[in-house]
Amino acid sequence: MTAVAGWRRSASLTLLAAATSLACSACSSLYSEGAITGAGIGGAAIASKVTSNAAVATGIGLGAVAAAKAGVQxxxxxxxxxxxxxxxxxxxxxxxxxxxxWSIVHSFPIEEAAHGRVTVSRAISTGALDCKEIVFSVDHDATRDKAAASAFYVASVCRDGENWKWASAEPATDRWGALQ
Structure with missing residues (x-):
């Protein structure tokens, strides 16, 4: 087998693993590790074609892994x-x-669909800045091995025009520079 054929086979297996990880629900860690591993393999393959300098090849590989990790995040x-x-x-x-x-079914299934209940515990402000403190549950349905359970959390939401948006400082909240 030639080096090119071996690389193509490795790349094909990596793509198959990545596609499989995307197809299964709740495969966040498999998705993450698959993407990073695939980037490492792809980076190594590109580096071997571009240079024979170990330092440059390492830089290409680390860059590919960093880009994949940023994409996953x-x-x-x-x-x-x-x-x-x-x-x-x-x-x-x-x-x-x-x-x-409330409920959500993700179009990109790296996490399970989720559902629960939400209540407003207090109005934080009204008028130009309309915000509420909420208590919400994430409900886990009963399975053959586990009883149904709920986890409860507190957060804030604010009106943004016609829509209500998450206002608590969480990883998914857009950053406000030095204000956070």
Whole structure:
């Protein structure tokens, strides 16, 4: 087998592993490790074609891994932001004490679909800056091995025009520089 054929086979197996990891729900760690491993293999293959200098090859490999890791982290933030927006959307129209269900099915299935309940515990401000403190649950359905359970969290949401947005400082929240 030639070096090119071996590289093509490795690349094909890496792509197959990446596709498989994307196809399964709740495969966040497999997705992350698959993407980073694939980048490492791809970076090594590119480096071997570009240079014979070990330092340059190492730099290419590290750059590919860093880019893959940044891409994985970005996609995870998008999934978290979508979940937070779903909760904020359900909480926005509620009065203090009102309860509503929330749910999300991710179009990019690196995390399981989620659901729960949300209530408004207090109005933080009204008028030009309309914000609420919420308490929400993430409900886990009963399985053959585990009873149903809920985990509870506190957060803040604020009105942004017609929409309600997550306002708590979380990894999926956009950063405000030195203000956070």
């Amino acid at each position: 970005y996609s995870e933030r998008v999934v978290h932001r979508n979940t937070q927006d779903s909760i904020a959307k359900a909480a926005g129209p509620l009065d203090v004490g009102g309860v509503a269900p």
